[in-house]
Every structure is written in C-alpha cells, then in structure tokens.
Amino acid sequence: MKMIDGGVTAAKGYEAAGIAANLRKPGKLDIALVYSQVPAKVAGTFTTNVVKAAPVKRDIALVKGQECARAIVLNSGIANACTGAEGIAANEAMAEAAAEALGVPACEVLTASTGVIGMQLPVEKICAGVKLAAGEKACGPEAGLLAAKAIMTTDTIPKEAAVTFTAGGKTVTLGGMSKGSGMIHPNMATMLGVLTTDLNISKELLQEALSEDVKSSFNMISVDRDTSTNDSLVVFANGLAGNPEITEKDADYEAFVEALHAVTVALAKKMAGDGEGATKLLEVTAVHVASLEKARVLAKAVITSNLVKAAVFGNDANWGRILCAMGYSGESFDPEVVDITIESAAGRTMLVQNGMAADYSEDFATEIFKQEAVTVVVDLKEGEAQATAWGCDLTYDYVKINGDYRS
Amino acid sequence: MKMIDGGVTAAKGYEAAGIAANLRKPGKLDIALVYSQVPAKVAGTFTTNVVKAAPVKRDIALVKGQECARAIVLNSGIANACTGAEGIAANEAMAEAAAEALGVPACEVLTASTGVIGMQLPVEKICAGVKLAAGEKACGPEAGLLAAKAIMTTDTIPKEAAVTFTAGGKTVTLGGMSKGSGMIHPNMATMLGVLTTDLNISKELLQEALSEDVKSSFNMISVDRDTSTNDSLVVFANGLAGNPEITEKDADYEAFVEALHAVTVALAKKMAGDGEGATKLLEVTAVHVASLEKARVLAKAVITSNLVKAAVFGNDANWGRILCAMGYSGESFDPEVVDITIESAAGRTMLVQNGMAADYSEDFATEIFKQEAVTVVVDLKEGEAQATAWGCDLTYDYVKINGDYRS
Numbered sequence: 151m152k153m154i155d156g157g158v159t160a161a162k163g164y165e166a167a168g169i170a171a172n173l174r175k176p177g178k179l180d181i182a183l184v185y186s187q188v189p190a191k192v193a194g195t196f197t198t199n200v201v202k203a204a205p206v207k208r209d210i211a212l213v214k215g216q217e218c219a220r221a222i223v224l225n226s227g228i229a230n231a232c233t234g235a236e237g238i239a240a241n242e243a244m245a246e247a248a249a250e251a252l253g254v255p256a257c258e259v260l261t262a263s264t265g266v267i268g269m270q271l272p273v274e275k276i277c278a279g280v281k282l283a284a285g286e287k288a289c290g291p292e293a294g295l296l297a298a299k300a301i302m303t304t305d306t307i308p309k310e311a312a313v314t315f316t317a318g319g320k321t322v323t324l325g326g327m328s329k330g331s332g333m334i335h336p337n338m339a340t341m342l343g344v345l346t347t348d349l350n351i352s353k354e355l356l357q358e359a360l361s362e363d364v365k366s367s368f369n370m371i372s373v374d375r376d377t378s379t380n381d382s383l384v385v386f387a388n389g390l391a392g393n394p395e396i397t398e399k400d401a402d403y404e405a406f407v408e409a410l411h412a413v414t415v416a417l418a419k420k421m422a423g424d425g426e427g428a429t430k431l432l433e434v435t436a437v438h439v440a441s442l443e444k445a446r447v448l449a450k451a452v453i454t455s456n457l458v459k460a461a462v463f464g465n466d467a468n469w470g471r472i473l474c475a476m477g478y479s480g481e482s483f484d485p486e487v488v489d490i491t492i493e494s495a496a497g498r499t500m501l502v503q504n505g506m507a508a509d510y511s512e513d514f515a516t517e518i519f520k521q522e523a524v525t526v527v528v529d530l531k532e533g534e535a536q537a538t539a540w541g542c543d544l545t546y547d548y549v550k551i552n553g554d555y556r557s
Numbered sequence: 558m559k560m561i562d563g564g565v566t567a568a569k570g571y572e573a574a575g576i577a578a579n580l581r582k583p584g585k586l587d588i589a590l591v592y593s594q595v596p597a598k599v600a601g602t603f604t605t606n607v608v609k610a611a612p613v614k615r616d617i618a619l620v621k622g623q624e625c626a627r628a629i630v631l632n633s634g635i636a637n638a639c640t641g642a643e644g645i646a647a648n649e650a651m652a653e654a655a656a657e658a659l660g661v662p663a664c665e666v667l668t669a670s671t672g673v674i675g676m677q678l679p680v681e682k683i684c685a686g687v688k689l690a691a692g693e694k695a696c697g698p699e700a701g702l703l704a705a706k707a708i709m710t711t712d713t714i715p716k717e718a719a720v721t722f723t724a725g726g727k728t729v730t731l732g733g734m735s736k737g738s739g740m741i742h743p744n745m746a747t748m749l750g751v752l753t754t755d756l757n758i759s760k761e762l763l764q765e766a767l768s769e770d771v772k773s774s775f776n777m778i779s780v781d782r783d784t785s786t787n788d789s790l791v792v793f794a795n796g797l798a799g800n801p802e803i804t805e806k807d808a809d810y811e812a813f814v815e816a817l818h819a820v821t822v823a824l825a826k827k828m829a830g831d832g833e834g835a836t837k838l839l840e841v842t843a844v845h846v847a848s849l850e851k852a853r854v855l856a857k858a859v860i861t862s863n864l865v866k867a868a869v870f871g872n873d874a875n876w877g878r879i880l881c882a883m884g885y886s887g888e889s890f891d892p893e894v895v896d897i898t899i900e901s902a903a904g905r906t907m908l909v910q911n912g913m914a915a916d917y918s919e920d921f922a923t924e925i926f927k928q929e930a931v932t933v934v935v936d937l938k939e940g941e942a943q944a945t946a947w948g949c950d951l952t953y954d955y956v957k958i959n960g961d962y963r964s
Contacts, residue, residue, distance in 0.1 A: 201884030201892040232880060232892065234913045267877025268914045377885035379877075456863070460959035470674025470786075473639060477608030478784035485608040485639065506641045507675045546953050552867035 151409050153416070157310030159294035160325030162348035162390040163187040165287040168296030171279025173272060174227035174265070181276070182300035183283040184344050185221040185252060190388035192219035192260070193357035195364050197381035203231035204241040205261040206382055212257060213384070217353045220258035222344055222384055223248040223280055224301050226329070228265040228272075231379040240271040247277035251284035262342050262382045264303055264329065298327040301342050304551065305329050305424055311416035315409040317402035318393030322349045324409050328383075328417040341368065343383040343417060349406055350389035351396040359407050360385050367414035370446065370539040371422040372454045385410075422540035423523070427547030431523040432462055437536040438529050444481045445537035451479030452526065452539070459544035462524065467492060467515035469501040472526060489529040494521035558816050560823070564717030566701035567732030569755035569797040570594040572694040575703030578686025580679060581634035581672070588683070589707035590690040591751050592628040592659060597795035599626035599667070600764035602771050604788035610638035611648040612668040613787055619664060620791070624760045627665040629751055629791055630655040630687055631708050633736070634672040635679075638786040647678040654684035658691035669749050669789045671710055671736065705734040708749050711958065712736050713831055718823035722816040724809035725800030729756045731816050735790075735824040748775065750790040750824060756813055757796035758803040766814050767792050774821035777853065777946040778829040779861045792817075829947035830930070834954030838930040839869055844943040845936050851888045852944035858886030859933065859946070866951035869931060874899065874922035876908040883935065896936040901928035 159166050167183040174180070194213040196206050212219065223244060230237045241261055249256040263271070287293065298308035312325030328343035345360075360383070368383060389395070396402050423431030434452045439445035452458055455475035461468035469490050477485065490502035496517045500508045518524065566573050574590040581587070601620040603613050619626065630651060637644045648668055656663040670678070694700065705715035719732030733752035752767075767790070775790060796802070803809050830838030841859045846852035859865055862882035868875035876897050884892065897909035903924045907915045925931065 199881065199884035200886075200889055201880050229877075232877060232909075232913055234893070267881065377881075379881050379884060456955075457959055460956055463956065464959070470636075470639060473608050474606065474674065474784075474786050477606035477786060479607075482607055486641070502639075506639055544956055544959075546956050548863075549867055549870065549951055549953050549956060552864055552871070552951075 151313055151315040151405070151412060153412065154312045154314055156291050156312040157294040157298050157325050157327040158184045158344055158346045159289055159291060160312035161323040161346045163388050164346045165289050166293040166297040167283040167287040168300030169279060169283045169286060171275050171282070173225060173275055179296060179300035180226045181279040181283050182224045182297035183221060183248065183287055184297060184346060185287050186386050186388045188388050188390065189218040189220055189258070190386035191217060191351060191353040191356050192384060192386055193353065193360045194382065194384040195361055197378060199377050199379050201231065201379045203229050203263060203380045204233060204237040205230055205263050206380055208241055209260050209262070209382060212260060216257065218258065219260055219386065220254045221248060221252055222260040222262060223283065224262040224342060225276065226264050226301050226303050228263060228269050229267050229380050230263040230271050231267045233268065233270055236270055240273050240276065243273050244271065244276050244280060247280040248284060251281045260384060264301065264342050264380055267379060294327065301327065301329040303329065304426055307420070307424055309417050309420040311413045313409045313412050315405050317349060317396065317405050320391045320393040322347065322391040322393060324349065324413055326413050326417055328421060330421055341378065341381045341421070343368070345385040345413065347385070347387045348389065348391040349387045349396070350391060350393050351387050351406065355396055355403060356385060356387050359410055363407070363410050363414055366537065367411060367418045370450065370537065371418045372450060372539070372541050419540055422542055425542035426551045427545040428542030429545055430462065430521065430543050432541045432543060433523065433525045433538060435525065435527050435536060435538040436530065437527060438531050438533055439535045440533035442535040442537060445535045447479050447481050448476050448528065449537045449539035451475045452528070453541035456544055459541065462519060463543035463545050465516045465519040467501055467512065467519060472528065473502065476528065483530050483532065487531045491527045492518050493525045494518045494523060496521055558720055558722040558812070558819060560819065561719050561721055563698050563719040564701040564705050564732045564734040565591045565751055565753045566696055566698060567719040568730040568753050570795050571753045572696050573700040573704040574690040574694040575707030576686060576690045576693060578682050578689070580632060580682055586703060586707035587633045588686040588690050589631045589704035590628060590655065590694055591704060591753060592694050593793050593795045595795050595797065596625040596627055596665070597793035598624060598758060598760040598763050599791060599793055600760065600767045601789065601791040602768055604785060606784050606786050608638065608786045610636050610670060610787045611640060611644040612637055612670050613789055615648055616667050616669070616789060619667060623664065625665065626667055626793065627661045628655060628659055629667040629669060630690065631669040631749060632683065633708050633710050635670060635676050636672045636674050636787050637670040637678050638674045640675065640677050643677055647680050647683065650680050651678065651683050651687060654687040655691060658688045667791060671708065671749050671787055674786060701734065708734065708736040710736065711833055714827070716824050716827040718820045720816045720819050722812050724756060724803065724812050727798045727800040729798040729800060730754065731756065731820055733820050733824055735828060737828055748785065748788040748828070750775065752792040752820065754792070754794045755796065755798040756794050756803070757798060757800050758794050758813065762803055762810060763792060763794050766817055770814070770817050770821055773944065774818060774825045777857065777944065778825045779857060779946070779948050826947050829949055832949035833958045834952040835949030836952055837869065837928065837950050839948045839950060840930065840932045840945060842932065842934050842943060842945040843937065844934060845938050845940060846942045847940035849942040849944060852942045854886050854888050855883050855935065856944045856946035858882045859935070860948035863951055866948065869926060870950035870952045872923045872926040874908055874919065874926060879933065879935065880909065890937050890939065894938045898934045899925050900932045901925045901930060903928050
C-alpha cells in the first residue's frame with residue numbers, strides 16, 4: 151500500500167467539478183460534483199443526530215435501497231436542515247437537475263449540504279450551479295481539488311488523501327475528500343466525506359468495511375462534541391480496476407480495509423487538526439485496555455474535555471485534567487496503575503506513573519506541548535486493546551469564530 | 558417557606574470558621590470549618606468520577622457507615638487527589654487535628670478539599686490551620702460567610718442560601734454554602750457544598766431527600782462537562798428545631814423537600830452563573846416531554862453544547878445549534894413539532910415553531926440575549942414532564958483562565 155497525491159479523481163473513471171454558484175458568498179466555490187463514468191457500488195454512513203437534514207434523509211434511503219449510484223452533488227453555505235417540506239423539495243430539485251445534466255436517473259444521484267441551519271436553498275441558483283458543474287466535470291487532480299475546495303466552510307485547508315494497493319493482482323486506487331472538523335462549525339453541519347475507488351467489490355462488503363472503519367477513524371475525532379445534523383460519508387466503488395469482485399473477507403478484502411483506513415485516518419487527522427481556532431493536533435491513545443470499546447471511550451473522553459483542550463492551548467502539561475476526563479468517561483479503571491506519557495517532535499516524557507506525578511521537568515513538558523502535533527498515551531495496564539482519538543486545542547479563536555454575531 | 562439571608566450558620570446550633578492557613582496563596586482564606594454543637598444526622602452525595610480524591614473516599618465510607626457526624630473541615634487550594642498513600646494519610650491527619658481541637662471522635666469529622674490535583678497537602682500548615690479554625694468558630698452570619706469564602710477557588714462570589722419553613726409546628730431553618738460551577742476549575746476539583754439544618758429527621762430520609770434532590774439541582778448544572786474528582790455535598794441535621802423526628806414521607810417531609818430544593822437550586826444557579834469567564838446565566842427548560850429523565854437529558858444537552866454556549870456569548874439567537882444539541886443528546890423526538898422560545902428581562906420571543914424558523918426579529922432576539930440571565934424553553938409537545946438545567950456562556954475568559962500556563 152502506498153500513499154499518493156490526489157483525492158476523489160485519483161481512482162479510474164471518476165470525474166469531479168467545483169464551481170461558484172454564489173449561494174451565499176460571492177465568488178466562493180460552493181457546489182461540488184463527483185461522478186463515476188460507470189455505475190458504482192455505493193455505501194455510506196450518516197449522522198446519528200435525531201435532527202437530520204433533507205439531503206441526509208434522502209441519501210440514507212437511497213443507499214439502503216439500491217446497490218449502485220452514479221454521482222453525488224454537494225453544496226456549501228446552506229445545510230438545508232430544519233427546512234421542512236420546502237427543503238425536501240429543494241433537495242429533490244438539486245438531485246434532479248444533476249441527473250438531467252448527467253443523463254442518469256435521479257435515484258442514482260446523491261446529495262449533501264453543509265452550512266447554515268434553517269435557511270432554504272436558493273433553488274434556481276442551485277440548479278444553475280449544478281448544471282454548470284456537470285458541464286465542467288473532468289478527470290485529474292485539479293478537478294478533484296476544486297471539488298474539495300467547494301465543500302469547505304470554515305475549514306482553512308482542503309482535505310484530500312489517496313492510496314494505491316493491490317487486489318486480485320491489480321493495482322487499485324482509493325481516494326477521498328472531506329470537510330469539517332468532526333463535529334463543529336458555526337451554524338453549519340460538520341462532516342462531509344466522499345471516497346472513490348476503482349475496486350471491484352460487492353456492495354455488502356463495501357458497506358461493512360465503511361461502517362466498521364468509521365468506528366476508528368471519523369468517529370474518533372472531536373473538536374467540541376457537537377454532532378451535526380448533516381454528517382455524511384459516502385464511498386463509490388466502480389470496479390474499473392478490473393480485479394475479480396471481492397465477495398468474501400479474503401486477503402484482497404483485508405488489503406482494501408487497510409487502504410480505507412489509511413485514507414480515512416489521514417482525512418480525520420486533517421479535520422481534527424483544522425478544528426476551528428485550533429493551533430495544534432492532539433492525539434490521544436489509550437493502551438493496554440481491557441476492551442476496544444473501553445479504549446475508545448477513554449481516548450475520546452480526553453480528546454473532548456474542554457479543560458484538557460484549554461491546557462493544551464496553554465502548553466500546560468496538566469495531567470490532572472487528563473485523569474479527571476478518563477474518570478468521568480463512564481468507564482471504570484484503577485487510577486492507581488495508570489501511566490501517562492506525552493510526546494511530540496520536541497521529545498517525550500512520562501507525566502504520571504501509577505496514578506501519581508512522575509518526576510518530570512515542567513519546562514521540558516511545556517516544550518513538548520509547544521508543537522503542532524502532540525501525542526498523549528495513557529496506559530491502563532489491564533488488557534491488550536488500544537484506541538486512538540484525535541482532537542485539537544481550545545483557543546480564543548474558537549470562541550471568536552463561534553461567538554460572533556451571525557447576521 | 559421563606560428565603561432568608563445567611564448560610565451554614567443560619568440554623569440553630571451551628572458554628573463556622575474561615576481562616577487563612579497560607580496553604581498556597583498568602584492571605585487567602587483557605588480552611589473552613591462547619592460544626593454542630595450536638596451530633597447531627599449526616600447524608601451526602603459525592604462525585605461519580607472513577608478518580609476520587611482522598612477526602613471523598615473517606616467521606617463516602619463514613620457517611621455510609623454511621624448515622625451522625627459533628628463537623629466538616631474543608632480546604633481550598635489543593636484537592637488532595639491523585640496523591641496516593643501520602644494523600645490518604647494527610648487527609649486523616651486533617652480530620653484528626655480537627656477532632657482533637659473540637660473534642661469529638663475523628664470518625665465524626667468529615668473532610669473536603671478543592672484545588673490543584675496531584676499536589677500533596679502541607680500537613681503541618683493544615684493541622685495548624687485546622688486548630689486555628691476550631692478556636693475561632695462561632696455562630697452568626699459573619700462566621701458563616703468566612704467559611705463560604707474559605708472554600709472559594711476561582712469563584713468570583715461566595716455562595717450562600719437559606720430558608721425557613723414549618724415542620725411539626727416548629728420553625729425550621731436550612732442553610733448552605735457552596736463553591737464551584739458544577740464542573741470546572743483549572744486544575745481544581747469543582748463542587749463543594751455544605752448544608753445545615755436544625756430539622757429533626759431520620760438519617761435515611763435525610764439521605765433520600767438529598768440524593769433525590771441533586772438530580773434536579775446540582776446535577777443539572779454544567780459549565781464544561783468536566784465532572785471533577787472532588788465533588789462533595791453534605792447535609793447535617795441536628796434536630797435542634799425541636800420538631801418530632803420525621804420518619805415517614807408525610808407533609809413535614811414534603812415541606813423539607815421543598816425547602817431543600819429552594820436552597821440547592823439557589824446555590825446551583827449561583828454556581829452556573831459564576832462559571833469561569835461567564836457573563837450570563839443560561840437556563841434551559843424542556844417542557845411537555847414524554848419522561849422526566851428524557852427532559853433532563855435534553856435540557857442538559859443544550860446547556861453543555863459548546864456551540865450553544867458560544868452563541869449565547871455572542872448574543873446570537875442560534876436556534877439551529879439548540880436543535881442540533883437536542884438531536885445528539887441520545888434521546889429521540891420529533892424535530893418537526895418542536896417549539897423554541899427565549900426570554901429574559903428584555904422580553905420574550907418564539908424562535909422556532911414546529912421545527913422551523915418562526916417569524917421573529919433578529920434584532921429583538923439579540924436584545925433578549927444581551928441580559929445577565931437568559932431562559933430558553935424547548936417544547937416537545939409529547940408528554941407532561943419537564944426539567945430545567947443551568948449553565949453559562951462560553952467566553953474568551955474561559956479559555957484564558959483555563960489555558961494559562963500553570964507554573
């Protein structure tokens with residue numbers, strides 16, 4: 151397996167576009183299109199929020215009810231959430247406009263939106279923009295990057311990742327784009343991701359691989375615990391790599407799972423590190439835990455603690471808050487055997503040994519925190535499971551971005 | 558029932574003290590003592606954090622194992638959490654020094670601490686301070702206020718509340734003091750509360766009333782979701798009001814429950830509104846909910862949402878975030894029937910009707926938010942239960958206070 155450049159157009163047979171429809175901000179790229187030249191197996195995972203945006207409701211039904219899809223059209227600026235019947239109709243119109251322009255049935259076109267909750271989509275602009283995108287779609291990295299830019303809201307960087315691997319003796323490519331920081335944005339729905347591959351695989355295994363993967367990738371990031379109304383992750387697999395269709399969990403399936411994880415983790419880390427106002431990526435790994443689920447809960451509790459995040463911002467090796475966060479996670483453990491270590495490009499030191507302060511240098515610990523990526527390892531010494539979660543620091547800019555008067 | 562001035566010394570037969578032992582900050586009042594002239598029934602509720610400070614572990618055992626206690630000694634500045642065997646011994650020494658100075662058995666003296674996690678108590682200073690406090694204890698409001706000040710850490714105001722009510726034909730008084738903001742403080746354990754009453758009541762009913770009450774008072778406040786290692790709430794009932802002992806849930810018990818709730822809610826609101834960096838108290842009530850537990854979960858989800866809190870700071874009537882927070886609370890509901898109303902001293906307006914934007918003035922909504930106390934009511938139209946939660950806005954000062962380099 152090898153990481154390569156590119157995103158949604160890296161795999162064979164995919165085209166993309168990113169255009170400015172002037173939905174909200176004049177000149178901003180705000181409609182993206184990802185299109186497969188041939189029907190592709192489709193799978194997806196969507197927000198668990200009870201409040202679901204119109205595009206999410208429609209996508210869930212489509213992905214559940216059919217094996218293949220052809221395209222997804224996404225817009226930024228307006229989430230089309232809490233928009234009632236009018237929003238549902240606007241979403242349908244968006245899909246139909248794309249279907250007509252692409253010459254495919256509407257049911258093979260998924261949609262996604264991210265942006266302000268409660269505002270209606272400007273249907274005319276949407277349809278005109280979708281038509282424009284369909285006309286401009288193309289293969290190649292530039293087109294993929296335009297699409298990645300068109301789905302950005304408060305992201306400061308476009309997020310792409312791609313890998314190549316081997317299955318059935320063929321070279322297979324998997325690429326993707328995403329936006330968001332796992333769980334935040336002012337007024338906006340948070341996480342959108344589109345993955346494309348030329349792998350030949352059954353829909354059932356494609357869905358199973360995706361659903362399983364997110365548990366240790368996108369679901370392990372948090373910026374502020376706010377699960378949006380629009381989270382959507384879809385993957386298309388169009389088979390153009392020419393490998394024999396993967397229909398069981400054999401070595402080729404495992405190669406795909408590994409590749410998928412490499413891409414989703416790469417995207418997830420970019421999202422966590424680009425959290426609103428963030429100055430650094432925080433990675434927390436819980437090791438030697440009794441069970442995988444418990445390790446995930448513990449790692450996420452630390453990542454999502456406002457006090458830990460604020461301490462990281464202040465370059466403060468505040469291990470008390472880390473232990474405290476683990477302690478209220480809902481999981482039980484013996485605090486008196488826990489070790490905590492921190493590490494970054496500046497070095498590594500143990501802060502806690504067996505539940506009490508280790509003999510460390512406060513200055514050195516501060517230096518370790520003053521890096522763009524900091525890792526915390528909490529060792530529970532009770533089992534063999536481990537899990538990693540990603541987040542970022544809590545800064546003044548987060549408050550500024552989210553506290554600003556909206557209108 | 559009537560609210561009155563005062564705190565832990567309002568009820569008959571209680572003395573208090575607050576002195577400066579120079580534990581960390583020279584001159585700061587940092588040891589408090591609350592003492593009952595006669596043995597008092599004792600009950601308590603303590604943190605559910607798996608990581609428990611030394612004083613919490615000892616208090617839990619004592620409150621469980623005996624009917625009465627005589628005093629509680631509390632210190633601020635050092636939490637005595639994650640301090641191992643040395644911390645346990647220091648806590649014992651603190652209790653024993655108080656017991657000796659007061660002339661009571663050590664098992665009748667509870668302890669509590671709030672402050673930095675991981676640092677050991679300076680035992681000599683603690684014992685000297687406890688002796689001093691025992692010598693200075695007195696009845697009256699000034700003494701009670703000194704105690705309330707001595708437990709403060711990053712609180713900006715001391716928190717006291719008291720009521721009188723009638724039971725068994727006698728006038729009964731219940732007062733209390735607390736510190737903290739429900740769940741935060743840099744490095745420090747968060748919530749301490751001491752309630753004193755001259756009511757004559759069985760220990761079992763005293764404990765039951767307290768345990769039941771916190772579900773709708775202290776457990777319904779949050780500043781940042783960080784449940785500390787030291788949360789402790791104890792209540793003493795010394796019977797000096799002279800009413801017949803309450804041994805069943807009769808009208809006198811109900812009068813006590815009502816009085817207890819008035820005091821705990823008053824203290825809880827003071828804590829929520831004094832959250833670190835807070836500029837306003839946020840009250841969220843979920844009404845017409847199918848069950849009480851569900852109403853509590855929903856109200857708390859809104860209170861604890863960083864995005865809602867940041868919006869409140871920005872005076873932004875961001876109802877999308879409120880709905881979003883309800884949506885990821887874990888509880889299911891029909892978003893399409895929800896109404897959301899906001900209210901403060903400046904007025905009242907409906908933001909959401911049946912899950913979609915109501916016709917409201919953005920300017921007026923902003924004015925409503927620009928007050929020191931703002932109420933949000935979410936109506937689910939599905940049942941008869943309701944619950945209220947209290948919190949505060951998320952501000953730059955929260956980040957500043959919690960991000961500051963510690964040493």
